[in-house]
Amino acid sequence: MEIKVMHQVMEWNEDVSEKVRAVLREKRVCLVNVMGSPGAGKTSLLTALIARLRGTFSIGVIEGDIAGQIDAEKIAALEIPAAQLDTDGACHIEAMSIQNLLPAFDLDALDVLFVENVGNLVCPAEFDIGENFRLTLLSVPEGDDKVAKYPLMFTDTDCLVVTKCDVLPYFSFDKERVAADYRAVNPEGPLFCVSTKTGDGMEALVAHLSARIREALA
Amino acid sequence: MEIKVMHQVMEWNEDVSEKVRAVLREKRVCLVNVMGSPGAGKTSLLTALIARLRGTFSIGVIEGDIAGQIDAEKIAALEIPAAQLDTDGACHIEAMSIQNLLPAFDLDALDVLFVENVGNLVCPAEFDIGENFRLTLLSVPEGDDKVAKYPLMFTDTDCLVVTKCDVLPYFSFDKERVAADYRAVNPEGPLFCVSTKTGDGMEALVAHLSARIREALA
Secondary structure, X not given: OHHHHHHHHHHHHHHHHHHHHHHHHHOOOEEEEEEOOOOOOHHHHHHHHHHHHOOOOOEEEEEEEOOOOHHHHHHHOXXXXXXXXXXXXXXXXXXXXXXXXXXXXOHHHOOEEEEEOOOOOOHHHHOOOOOOEEEEEEEHHHXXXXXXXXXXXXXXXXXXXXXXXXXXXXOOOOHHHHHHHHHHHOOOOOEXXXXXXXXXXXXXXXXXXXXXXXXXXX | OHHHHHHHHHHHHHHHHHHHHHHHHHHOOEEEEEEOOOOOOHHHHHHHHHHHHOOOOOEEEEEEEOOOOHHHHHHHOOOOOEEEEEOOXXXXXXXXXXXXXXXXXXXXXXXXXXXXXXXXXXXXXXXOOOOOEEEEEEEHHHOOOHHHHOHHHHHOOOOEEEEOHHHHHHOOOOHHHHHXXXXXXXXXXXXXXXXXXXXXXXXXXXXXXXXXXXXHHO
């Protein structure tokens, strides 16, 4: 019975996600769903991406959190249109919440809307929120076994970003193991290793994202 | 509708968790539910605790994972009775799964059964699995804002363990902020800062857990 209801909810989510996609397509806005564990560095990566992309694209951000608005305040401080989505305890974002939040933005003035999902390596992967593409983060301190242990998140992503690479010397983390596990579940998916602290790897990631955003807006 | 079904499932889980608790009470086995984000160091902490507690208590472990059996193999290598619980994609463990797994252990010969929950700072906190007490891990690399951002996990725990304290020099992590946020949601909850790599802080944690286990077995 639980599974059946889950299925109904998922179908309903799919309908709404298609509506969100249609609105954003009409308005020429590219939606990027940013996912990863708590503390994977989602807000830091967004901050670093905004700094590098804002000269080219007009950017907005939806910050999904279970409680509080710590991250939305960080983004708003960058003078970027930002909205807080309080999931009120829920472990993921659904398309309905994005649909409800779109009127908070001037979509005619936006090129890219980043959604920072709830910190969770499991549940968010199951929900299409109407995104054009997905970024999944895995931070070095989390360990190199996470692709094997949480496969859906890495199978259903358009890009894997290994973050906090500046602390590689202090952790036992085999990048080749991550790359091999990722190729096994997602053979076409690109992989980037970055540090927002040193800036290493950001240039290649920004080039890739810029191309994907331009494709979505074409 | 979704919420109503969720409520029914939760009530059903409560019934089963009471049954698990009754069986374990009769068999004098203390169940410890170990929770935290992916990569918080749950398996490493369990390994370190087993090394220090096995002289005093007879220990078994249930390893909950979405896929694979990487962690169960690590525990079984310690020659401790270990069972793998494959949640097949589910983001948390429910009491029914524990009930189903109990026959895999010789409960008459056990004092402590550790359950390593799925790596997730959200969903596992909602499910009573029949435990005597809960350990929640927060690793230094995850950041010092996590208690405020994921409050339920820290409110509904019996003990907070800050892990990977050996890497404190490489991260901006304010232990006082974590302690203050924790006291705000869980005024009586003890807090330990440990490193399984150096052993720092383990002695105090082991003393606390030993006392809690003895209480449960009394």
